[in-house]
Amino acid sequence: MDDALSLDDDLADAVGRAWLDDRPWEFLTDLTAIGNRMGGSEGEARAAELVAEAFRDAGLRRVREQPFEVNEWRRGHTDLELVSPDDRTFEAVALPYCPAGAVRGELVDVGYGTPAEIDEVDVEGRVAVASTTTPSGGRFVHRMEKYGYAADAGAVGFVFVNHVPGQLPPTGSLTFGEEASIPAVGVSKETGAWLSEYAEADGEVELTVVAETVPGESRNVLGQVGPDTDETVLVLAHYDAHDVAEGALDNGCGIATMLVAARVLAATDLDLGVRFAAVGCEETGLLGSEHxxxxxxxxxxxxxxxxxxxxxxxxxxxxxxxxAATAGVARRLSEATRHPIEVREEPHPFSDQWPFVRAGVPALQLHSDSGERGRGWGHTAADTRDKVDDRNVREHGVLAALLVRELAVESVEVPALDEYDLEAAFREAEFEPGMKAAGLWPEGWD
Incomplete structure (x- = not known):
């Protein structure tokens, strides 16, 4: 890590400027002001243009947009009506790739919606009600796993209940880019409390969703710094967001952090080239990173x-x-900068590193911890710019730049992932049932 911290004058100047730079906040302001940045939408296309302009301003070269075809999901309206034992309606939002149509069935509370909990009850022909969070003491179980497992068990509908109070129905994609099998909606914690109570009384609901999945187009925004080398380090962040909010935290902050890192790295000499990719359609199934x-x-x-x-x-x-190699780089950076960085070695398939990890490419995902379990404001209408402290963006951008710089040192060895070790890591973390239900378990691992 000595190489990463031996700052030449140009790099030291760039790091110093980053602490005072207003451009990350200005970029985040412009990005969140767009509004809807749902994958394939006009707003996502406008966001791509904004990112390309910011890449050029940061000093990246060969900046270009890379279009690709997607299945674009478009939201209509959603109705959730209790038909027995009372007659009342609740606010709900359809989850992306929810099919259009209407279903009717008894409510069944499946708790956190883990495979074990779903196995304990009869969901056949019923509407499963599951929390957005997961019990402490184990890994976090993703929405796609809960939904897929409930659908495979015979549920005719799925209700995703936010664990964060504030009348905030959550959203989140049901599949990786394809229309899903059964209707699913998000409801607030407050609504979920009512539905759980009605489930105990054999309550019945009717769920109606108007939506469509149509051919569309998204794009990745690419650029690079450093020399033209056969081997490179790839930096990713998604710029799309769900249509219910501004997407400031998820993932406006990540894209702004990327821009800080890009500006710092553009000011230094590197052994290896560094490629940057702002990817589209992450929220609707990692479609940009897959492309x-x-x-x-x-x-x-x-x-x-x-x-x-x-x-x-x-x-x-x-x-x-x-x-182990990328974990070691993160730990060395933490020690050298005296900045706490929590290293988590467990893999997961629910962000843009997955198409590369699946192929054996070593990865690091730089995340940040609020101290709460789950998404917090993310994937709700409360994911807005006022939640952002841009000091975190600037600081994490500098740390990301130093980390990438270390990975780009030619003598730093980062072995490819062993397929069998990776499979064993996913099995050890008990991903197999949920990933199979979500259609994500690689064929070669069966």
Whole structure:
């Protein structure tokens, strides 16, 4: 880590300027002012243009947009009506890739919605009600796993209940880019309390969703710094967001953090080239990173650094996705800078590093910890710019730059992931049932 911290004059100047730079906040202001940045939408296209302009301003070269076709999901209206034992309606939002249509069934409370809890009750022909959070003491179980497992068990509908108070129905994609099998909606914690009570009384609901999935187009925004080398370090962050909010925390902060890191790295000499990719359609199934990965020679990528979640909160978290080498780089950076970085080695498939990790590319995801379990304001209408402290963005951007710089040192060894070790890590973390239900378990691991 001595190489990363031996700052030449140009790099030292860039790091110093980063502490006082107003441009990350200005960028975040312009990005969140767009409004809807849902994958494939007009707002996402406007956001891509904004990112490309910011890349050029940061000193990246070969800045370009990379379009790709997607299944664009468009929201209509949603009705959730209790038909028995009372007659009343509740606010609900459809989850992306929810199919259009109407279903009717008895409510069944499946608690946190873990596979074990769903196995304990009869969900056949019923509407499953599950929390957005997960019990402490184990890994966090993703929404796609809960939904997929309930659907496979015969549920005709799925209700996702926010665990954060404030009348905030949550959203979040049901699949990776394809229309889902059964209707699913998000409701507030307050509504969920009513539905759980009605479930005990064999309450019945009718759920109606108007939505459509149509051919659309998204785009990645690409650029690079450093020399033209056969081997490179790839830095990712998604710029799209759900249509219910401004997407300031998820992932406006991550994109702004990327811009800080890019500006710092553009000011220094690097052994290896560093490629930057602001990817689209992460929220609707990692579609941008999948498209990027499909055109990438994995042997040419030394490591991937994903900034989904960086800059949101004070405490930086480095997820090493079963790579001892990238975990070691994060720990050395923490020690050298005297900045606490929590390293989590457990992998997961729910962000843009996954298409690369799946292929054996070592990765780090720089996230940040609010101290709460779950998304907090994320994926709700409360994900707005006023929640952001841009000091975190600037600080995490500098730390990300130093980390990427260390990975770009030619003598720093970062071995490719062993397929069998990676599979074992996912099995040890008990991902297999949920990932299979979500359609994410790699075929070669069966």
């Amino acid at each position: 990027l990965a499909a055109g990438t020679d994995f042997d040419s990528v030394k490591a991937v650094v994903n900034l989904d979640g960086a800059g949101r909160f004070r405490d930086l978290v480095a997820m090493s996705h079963a790579s």
